[in-house]
Amino acid sequence: MSDEAPAPPPEPCKCEAGAPRWVVTFGDMMSLLLCFFVLLLSFSTTDVIKYRELTGSLKDAFGMVRSEPETQIPAADNIVATQLEIPLSLTMLVTVRAKAVRMENSNSELEMEAGADWVRIKVDGDALFESGQYTIKPGAGSILDGVGDIINEFQGTVMIEGHTDSDAPTSVRFQNKEGYLGNYDLGSLRAISVLDYLVRRKNVDRSMLVPVSFGDSKPRETNDLPEGRARNRRVEFEFRASAQAFNPELGETIRPGDQ
Known part of the structure; x- marks a missing residue:
């Protein structure tokens, strides 16, 4: 028999249970x-x-x-730029609307309305003309200068609309005409006077401007009260985008305002 002592048994593993x-x-x-x-x-x-x-x-x-690949998911960040060419005039309407809002906030004699492809600025007629007259008042230049600056930055058609109340004009120029014809005549002369001011004083391209008279045919309020007649006497500027957008993929013309 050997005198060597038996080897000690191995110590049990002390590793923790589970993954390291x-x-x-x-x-x-x-x-x-x-x-x-x-x-x-x-x-x-x-x-x-x-x-x-x-x-x-x-x-x-x-x-x-x-x-x-047979199919491709369109990139959302490029779909507008590549599939639809937005007319410049529609983009400019956003700028016109913003400037018209600032003018409205700074002058109580102006109002602004806007649609999908148009912006309308309404100016109190008494702020521009004396009663029954079509010559621009000396103090009206500040209002028309602001409108002219907006027109000069716009590319499209701007309608200048002359509106009157239902009272027949008392000026000698309109005495030989029926009441409603005199109002149409007065509205047209006022629209033309505004056009002439913008062309001469603000160097506006007159091919953009379309003067038109509605006389008393489109009242905003009743003509039975003095306050209503005062609101009906006005000049309106309508900025309209006349351009069209063409989608080459769909092969159709998209007009401003289409839903």
Whole structure:
């Protein structure tokens, strides 16, 4: 028998149960990286032209080409710019509306209304003309100068509308006419006077301006009261976008204001 002492039994393993602690940290890091690359992929867009150029280069180099994807999700950030050409006049209407709002806030004799393809500035007639007259008052220049500045920055058609109340004009010029004809005549002369001021004083392109008279045919309020007649006497400027947008993909013309 050997005199050597028997080897001691191995000590039991003291390892903790479950996965090591570093695995949890590593797993969190991998999950964050996966989310990061998924977000990068979702934000990216496919440029079809560059994709075709790349596949063409591969074909020339290796004599083969990968098949193009059958479907493509349109990029939301490019769909408006590439599919619809917005007319410049429609874009300018936004600027006209903003400036008209500022004029309305600074002058109680002006009002502004706006639609899909038009902006209308309404000026109190008594602020521009004496009763029954069509010569612009000396103090009306500040109002018309502001409107003229807006017109000079606009590309489109601007209608100058003359409106009156239902009372027949008392001026000698209109005495031999029926009441409503005298009002039409007065409204047209006022619209032309405004046009002449804008062309001479503000150098506005007169081909943009269309003077027209509605006489007393479009009252805003009743003509039975002095307050209503005062509101009916007015000059209105309508800025209208006359351009059209063409969609080459759909092959149709989209007119301003189409829903």
